[in-house]
Amino acid sequence: MPRPxxxxxxxxxxxxxxxxxxxxxxxxxxxxxxxxxIEHCRSEVLGGHVLHCPACEHTQIAYNSCRNRHCPKCQASAAKRWLAARQTELLPVDYxxxxxxxxxxxSELAYYNKSVxxxxxxxxAAKTLLMIGADTKHLGTRLGVTFVLHTWGSAMTxxxxxxxxxxGGGLSLDGEKWVSCKAGFFLPVRVLSRLFRRLYPEGLHEAYEQNKLLFFGDCLPIKExxxxxxxxxxxxxxxxxVYAKRPFAGPQAVLAYLSRYTHRVAIANSRLVAMDKETVSFKWKNYRVKEQNRQRTMTLTHDEFIRHFLLHVLPSGFHRIRHYGLTANTGRKKNLDKARQLLNVKVPTVTLDKTLSGESCEPTPTxxxxxxxxxxxxxxVLLHLYLPRAPPLLLN
Structure with missing residues (x-):
């Protein structure tokens, strides 16, 4: 792929x-x-290696990536690795x-309290889905959900x-059968919205009572x-x-969606249009107008562009992709095995490399x-330019 x-x-x-x-x-x-x-990604600062082709004598230098989860250049390979691990977890049902x-x-208060x-x-959001899904007035099942956190709009707000x-369904509460939702209809969004509106403020009130919230700027008046x-x-x-879209067109469509959303960053390099001495211009979508007229171009000063981008840096160690219910990490394998047994399907096969399948002993070149x-x-091998940190000084 050519460099933007x-x-x-x-x-x-x-x-x-x-x-x-x-x-x-x-x-x-x-x-x-x-x-x-981002500044040093795929540059000599991070080191790399010299590659040589014995066939045509071509030589090139490949520099290392920064592998930061906010870097626009490092997410494609990370998304592929994550998707490969998810392929065997899909069920042959509507998603x-x-x-x-x-x-x-x-949202304004959340900026100062990102982790909480x-x-x-x-x-x-997970509790809302699991509670309504388990309600016998609706599905009466144990659902599974994968959530991905996004903190930005198209204009990097x-x-x-x-x-x-x-x-679109789950294991019955007794675990003895698979219960599917009605075709084309999952759960009533109005009911989901009402429960979500109750659960989130309850949790926020609890966090306030435990002194976990910080108040700055425009949020200072509500500190007391x-x-x-x-x-x-x-x-x-x-x-x-709360919004629910129509079901995907099969498991492959689910994977295609996940590949676009799981490792997305605030703005992709492909959306940048131009930069001059004062401003940066980029493409964005205005979702408040009709679909055919959504494309817009926004121009910000350099300072504002950098500020908007850094608004979306997550706290260190924060997991933005999480699994709940049937797909929670603790019981995922057991629950999915039970679901496949009830649906009478086998574990989906993942296309393997010829090297792994034993059809050829020729290794795939890296x-x-x-x-x-x-x-x-x-x-x-080219060493990175950063020197190791010295051990901290011990003060007597």
Missing amino acids: TLEVADVFHAHGQHWRESHAGHVSLAQLKVMSG YHVVFTLTQPI MYGLLLKA HHPHVHGIVP EIPFLAWLNNQRKVEWV FVCPCCGAAMIVTD
Whole structure:
């Protein structure tokens, strides 16, 4: 794939240092690490190796990737590895796409409390689905769901929401049969919205009582208990958006969707249009208008572009992809085996490499020559330019 003419790294190279200096003291360590990783990704700073093709004598240098989960260049391979692990977990049933979104006032508070409130968003959305799914008035089943957290809108604004992939049915409460939902209809979104609107504020109130929330900027007026409770009560009176899309067209469509969503970052390099001395322009979609007229171009100053991008840096160690119910990590294999037994299907086979299947003893080359397609060999290793850190000083 050809390299895009403009990348996020180019913006950071040209203006990142000035942005760091002008915002010193207001940038987190996680944001600094993301900037450094993107700037140095696939460059001599991270080291690499020299490749040589014995067939056509072509030589090239391949630099190492930063492998940061916010880097636009490092997510394609990570998504492929994750998808390969998910292929055997799909069931031959309809899958539905559900979206849970926070209200704007709560989103503003969530920016200062990412770990607590993003985690609560995932848990409340999962609990909503599992509770309504288990209700005998609806399905009366144990559902399974995979959630992916996104914190951005198309224009890189702060817009926390979760995308969920849910099979259209689940194991009965006694575990003795598979119960499917009605064709083309999963669960009533109005019921989901009402329960989500109750569960999330309850969890937020609990976090407040445990002093887990921080208040800055426009959120300072609700720091005290009485204003906070009044504000929270107002959030219970507005509509909370829960959206359910029509079922996917088979398991392969589910995988295609997941490949686009699981490892997406705030903006892909392909969306960048132009950069000059003052501004950066990029493509975005305005979802408030008709589909054929959604494409727009937005222009921001360099400082605003970098600020918008770094809004979406997640806390260190935060898991943005989570599984609940039948697909939760603790009981996934047992539950899926039971579901396949009841559905009378076998475990889907994953296409294996000829090397792994034993059909050929010829190994698949790790590096392929771009000129002739032959296998390339590593002739030299280039060390990264970072020196190891010295051990901390021990003060007596």
